Amino acid sequence: MTKKILLNNDVSIPVIGLGTYKIGMNDDETYRAVRTALDKGYRHIDTATLYMNEKPVGKAIRESGILREDIFVTTKLWGTDILNNRIQMAFEGSLKNLGLDYIDLYLVHWPVKGMVSSAWKAMEDIYIDGKTRAIGVSNHLIHHLEELLKDATVIPAVNQIELHPYLIQQEIIDYCKGKGIAPEAWSPLGSKKNSLLQDETLVDIAGKHGKSPAQVVLRWNIQKGIVTIPKSSHEERLAENIDIFDFRLSDDEIKQIDKLDRNRRTGVHPDFIEF
Template sequence: MAPTVPTVTLNNGVRIPQLGFGVFQVPDAETTTAVTAALDAGYRSIDTAAIYGNETGVGNALADSDLSRDELFVTTKLWNADQGYDATLKAFDASLAKLGLDHIDLYLIHWPTPARDLYRDSWKAIEKLVADGRVRTAGVSNFQPDHLRRLLDGASLVPAVNQIELHPGLQQAELRTLHTELGIATEAWSPLAQGAMLQEKALTDIAGRHDKSPAQAVLRWHVQLGNIVIPKSVTPARIQQNIDVFDFTLSDDDMTAIAELDRGLRTGPDPDTLN
């Protein structure tokens, strides 16, 4: 029996599954099989992006599923080259067509690209998509505190989500605190640091005490922090293992030990310099 995944209620009342399935770096030809395996394992939230080149594969898996549309939560993202008001609307139409859907549950600006200085224009376009009922929830990804504050100056919607690189090696305390103040949910990409920290003794010890894998221990840490988390895999056994994190609880000592692993370790680009 598939586990029941808890939901997080966003600032507009929409609920998102706290644990979803990411498809970053999954080739389009493999995406349909991977997403189908995830849906079979109990995932109901699927996270893709225009730049991943696999929205069509995601859409095919959703179309082949017996699940109703209202059981699914689909996220995609606006790529950097498509920022700007009109370009955003055009890019959204392209993503929607590839996914084969009539609306997106969560649409994110993928990166702030501050040197382009177009993310506020893109946000106005996304606000229109929300008003038109084509996007249920609007959010951003990889926004730093300064980017968030500038976006909010003149905005009519507060982003519901900021999807950021977040794992034991990069815990983003300042940003998570700001999210709480602003009513923005924190969503973690690269939640396992691409495996870079799974051999840490603190994690292997915690995993051993709970008869779980280090990856499961880290995903459980995210859940207990309140993060939304989107692990990725193309291996059916790993896909299943990553969702099996709701039958144990980390102790306060476990959480403290993981907190001590923070070291500013980025596995992806710096949002202040990527353009």
């Protein structure tokens, strides 16, 4: 069983989940990967409207034989649905695609310039309706959060951002924690665009613990209080990535990993996203 932390509204979230972006080339592969992950012990699945895989992801969850309340499901609102003023409709569409009565966490996928506050108001309405247990944001920088918090009546439960040892974003982490917003890492392994997992420091620390560099990075996330959602399409890696609860990094090892920061993004800078 994976560990959980409490969000700011007392909903608990497993500290490690499964990222599903491009997890399968088609619906069958996606379905199989999510079923495998659930069999291996994952109880937190991250999807998004953008990934076009809510249907097989939802089917895998529904057919897993695991109680719905034991699986934490996140999906996300895409920018064009904000721009076209159809946020409620987009949420209903995600519920329908997933085939679920409720989701656990609904996120604004990226901030839409000039619409950060208005989008959040619509998210608050969805939350009040009760079909999502928590609402949050993704890819929000401090200035986006400041804009949002000016008028907010609900504090975002989560801010999901690109975060790995080459892009630590400590200022945002500190800001979020100060406001009761849980930081969550996307592309925690640096995605396949990065050579992060060959980094000598990580290889060295991994060797000392008899673990892999991926396990060291994921352990570093959770010891820093950061929820993490690695993706893998391979059974053995799915098992490896969740097997991180039987060792502990020392404070010195955490500091060594923190020093790897080089502000290297694999994704778009949130101020320059286009829809």
